[in-house]
Amino acid sequence: MSDDVVEVIAAVITDPGGRVLLARRTEGRDLAGLWEFPGGKREPGESPEQALVRELDEELGIQVEVGPPLIAVPQAYPHRRLCLDVRHVTAWRGTPRGHEGQALAWVPQHRLASYAMPPADRPVVAALTRPDRYLVTPEPGADDGAWLQGIENALASGIRRMHLRLPGIERSRRERLVAGAVKRCRAAGAEALVGADPELARATGAGLHLRAAQLAALGERPLPVDRPLAASCHDLDELRHAERLGCDFALLGPLAPTPTHPGAPGLGWTRFATLREAVSLPIYAIGGLGPDDILEARRHGAQGIAAIRALWPAP
Numbered sequence: 397m398s399d400d401v402v403e404v405i406a407a408v409i410t411d412p413g414g415r416v417l418l419a420r421r422t423e424g425r426d427l428a429g430l431w432e433f434p435g436g437k438r439e440p441g442e443s444p445e446q447a448l449v450r451e452l453d454e455e456l457g458i459q460v461e462v463g464p465p466l467i468a469v470p471q472a473y474p475h476r477r478l479c480l481d482v483r484h485v486t487a488w489r490g491t492p493r494g495h496e497g498q499a500l501a502w503v504p505q506h507r508l509a510s511y512a513m514p515p516a517d518r519p520v521v522a523a524l525t526r527p528d529r530y531l532v533t534p535e536p537g538a539d540d541g542a543w544l545q546g547i548e549n550a551l552a553s554g555i556r557r558m559h560l561r562l563p564g565i566e567r568s569r570r571e572r573l574v575a576g577a578v579k580r581c582r583a584a585g586a587e588a589l590v591g592a593d594p595e596l597a598r599a600t601g602a603g604l605h606l607r608a609a610q611l612a613a614l615g616e617r618p619l620p621v622d623r624p625l626a627a628s629c630h631d632l633d634e635l636r637h638a639e640r641l642g643c644d645f646a647l648l649g650p651l652a653p654t655p656t657h658p659g660a661p662g663l664g665w666t667r668f669a670t671l672r673e674a675v676s677l678p679i680y681a682i683g684g685l686g687p688d689d690i691l692e693a694r695r696h697g698a699q700g701i702a703a704i705r706a707l708w709p710a711p
C-alpha cells in the first residue's frame with residue numbers, strides 16, 4: 397500500500413427538512429454501488445474548499461457555500477490510504493442532478509445508517525447523528541442521591557450518552573444506582589451503557605460498556621444489536637476485536653497524560669489517527685481531554701471526547 401494519503405473532500409448537503417444528499421458510486425469505479433457523500437479528490441494547488449466547490453459543480457451542477465467542518469476521517473483501504481474531510485453545506489444555487497450518471501437520494505438522518513457506504517463513511521454518519529461527548533461516571537462516594545443528582549445535572553447540560561462505571565461497588569447498591577441512572581437517561585432520551593456487567597445490562601435494558609480484558613475474552617456480541625455496545629481499547633488489536641464483535645463505538649486512550657496515570661506518556665493525536673485509520677469504528681478519545689478538545693478530536697477522526705470530571709457538572 398502506498399504511504400501517500402489521498403485527500404478527499406466531501407459534503408453533508410442538508411435540505412431545510414434535515415434530509416442529507418447521498419450519491420451512488422457508478423459502475424467501473426472503486427467501491428462501485430456504494431452510497432457516498434458527494435465530493436472527490438483534492439487537486440494540487442486547490443484548497444479543500446475550492447476542491448469541494450469544483451467537485452459539487454461538476455458532479456451535481458450546484459454552486460455551494462462551504463460551511464463548517466464535521467470530521468476528517470483517516471482511513472486505510474487495501475490499496476490506498478485516504479483522509480475524508482467532510483464539510484457541512486446548507487446553502488447552494490441550482491438543483492442537484494447526477495451529472496455523471498450517478499443515482500441521488502435525499503435521506504432522513506435516522507435512515508443514513510441503513511445505506512451501504514464505504515468504511516470511511518461510518519465515522520462520518522456517527523459524527524453527524526451521535527453525541528460528541530461520552531460521560532464516564534465518577535465514583536459515587538457515600539451519597540447515592542448526590543450521584544444521581546450528578547446524572548441529572550449532566551443530562552441537563554446536554555450529555556446524551558454515558559458509561560455507568562461503578563467498579564468495586566457492592567452488587568445491590570450498584571443495581572439501585574444503575575436503575576436510577578437508566579430511568580433518568582430514558583426520560584431524557586439519552587443512552588446509558590452499564591460498565592462491565594452484561595447481566596445487569598440485559599436486566600435493565602441498557603447498553604453495555606466492556607473493559608478491554610472482557611472484550612478479549614468474548615467471541616460474540618453479548619447483547620442484541622438494538623442495544624448499544626462499546627469497549628475500552630488501548631491498541632490496534634483491541635480496536636480490531638471491538639469492530640469484529642460488532643461494537644457500536646470504542647474508547648481509545650489515554651490520549652494525553654492524566655492525573656490518574658501521571659507517568660504514562662499518552663498516545664497523542666498523530667498516533668490516535670494512525671490507529672483510527674485501520675478500523676471504521678467510531679472512536680472517542682479519552683485521557684486528559686474536555687469539551688474544548690472536541691474540534692481537535694474531530695480533525696483526527698474521533699467521534700469526540702470521553703471524560704469523567706470534565707463532563708461532570710459541578711454541584
Ligand SMILES: Nc1nc2c([nH]c(=O)n2[C@H]2C[C@H](O)[C@@H](COP(=O)(O)OP(=O)(O)OP(=O)(O)O)O2)c(=O)[nH]1
Nearest residue numbers: 404406425426427432433434435436437514516517
Ligand atoms: N466523494 C466521496 N469519496 C469517498 C467517500 N467515502 C470514501 O471512502 N470515498 C473514497 C472513494 C474514492 O477512493 C475516493 C474519492 O475519490 P473519487 O471519487 O474522486 O475518485 P474515483 O473513484 O472517481 O477515482 P479513482 O479512485 O478511480 O481514481 O474517496 C465519500 O463519502 N465521498
